[in-house]
Amino acid sequence: MTDAAAAPLAASTLSVNTLSRPLVERLLATADALGVHAHRDGTGPCIVDAGISVGGSVAAGLLVGEICMGGLGQVNLRPDGKDGWPTWIEVHSAQPVLACLGSQYAGWSLAASKEETGGKKFFSLGSGPARALATKETLFDELGYRDRADAGVLVLEVDREPPQVIIDKLLRDCHLSGEGLTLILTPTTSLAGTTQVVARVVEVALHKAHQLGFALGNIVGGAGSAPLPAPSHDAVEAMGRTNDAILYGGRVHLTVRGEDAAARDLAKRLPSSNSTDYGRSFADIFTAAGYDFYKIDGALFAPAEVWVSNLDSGNTWHAGGLDMPLLLGLWQKEA
Known part of the structure; x- marks a missing residue:
């Protein structure tokens, strides 16, 4: 294994929590305009409701997307009607491995039983910069990265506030005081939730590249786009739409270094069309799998279309390729 593959971020001095802090402050300062609501929990953390009891907005979702990327990515809206769909999300980063895998990836499993919560059990996957403070995932050992900051932010795709046992765990594992933690809650059924999930189009490609064994240290740039669907009030349907946006409408361009053979192989193996589950709505696939992600072919979790450019060779x-007819059939009604 090369040094780039073993610890691609070992030399990084960038702090995703520090870099994202101005974005968090902007979210809080413009909460009313963005349709979100923030309040302090009894133990000190700032809880931002971006779509549970408030309307939220696409604009809030764009900002949450940049927060999730640790301040190392840009997330924009492109309302040009290209390819038959009115609105697209565009994402790019000059530090894609750190922005996407070291921060944005929803990899921190947070669970509490009914006994621990005193009521309903709780589960969520945490994403965003605070993951790099806790480094509870083996992925951080591979990346060789750990952040240190006195304030952190975590995004949870949930429809209710986390129980106190989860908040206590976050403070303990992130080594933060109560006032130093911000939690942003974005249910996928909301405008902000749908937007920030579709903004993961480059992250999905990075995660797939990692699974394929490509040396992460050789990925030096990433850009992508995906269509933004309307959110659904049904949780499974909402999740299905955000996944379909990337699986059938996601485009990603990765810039890499290294051998041409590796770059060519990555391009060939990366698209979602390599999966045996390709061709149906994700909601149908998920339902047929008994709502068990592990029964779905892992090759499906990838963008639809990719380009890989090798800076060392210029190739x-x-x-x-996109499957817009499938998406339009799922999302669009004729007037």
Whole structure:
């Protein structure tokens, strides 16, 4: 294994929590305009409701997307009607491994039993910069990265506030005082929730590249786009739409270094069309799998179309393609 593959971020001095802090402050300062609501928990953390009891907004979701990327990515809206759909999310980063895997990836499993909560059990996958303070995932050992900051932010795709036992765990594992933690709650059924999930299009490609064994240290740039669907009030349907946006409408361009053979192989193996589950709505696939993600072919979790450019040779490879007829059939009604 090369040094780049073993610990691609070992030399990084960037702090995703420090870099994202101005974005968090902007979210709080413009909460009313963005349709979100913030309050302090009894133990000190700032809880931001971005779509549970408030309307939220696409604009809030764009900002949450940049917060999730640790201040190392740009997330924009492109309302140009290209490819038959009115609105697209565009994402790019000059530090894609740190922004996407070291921060944005929803990899921190947070669970509490009914006994621990005193009521209903709780589960969520935490994403965002505070993951790098706790480093509870083996992924951080591979990346060789750990952040240190006196304030951190975590995003949870939930429809209720986390119980106190979870908040206590977050404070303990992140080594933060109560006032130093911000939690942003974005249910996928909300405008902000749908937007910030679709903004993971480049992250999905990075995660797939990691699974395929590509040396992460050789990925030096990433850009992507995906169509933004309307949110659904049904949780499974909402999750299905955000996944479909990337699986069938996601485009990603990765810039890499290294051998041409590795770059070409990455382009060939990356698209979602390599999966045996490709071709149906994700909601149908998920339902048929008994609501068990582990029964779904892992090759499906990838963007639809990719380009891989090798800076060392100047060559670019392309594979996959969008399936807009499938998406339009799922999302669009005729007037």
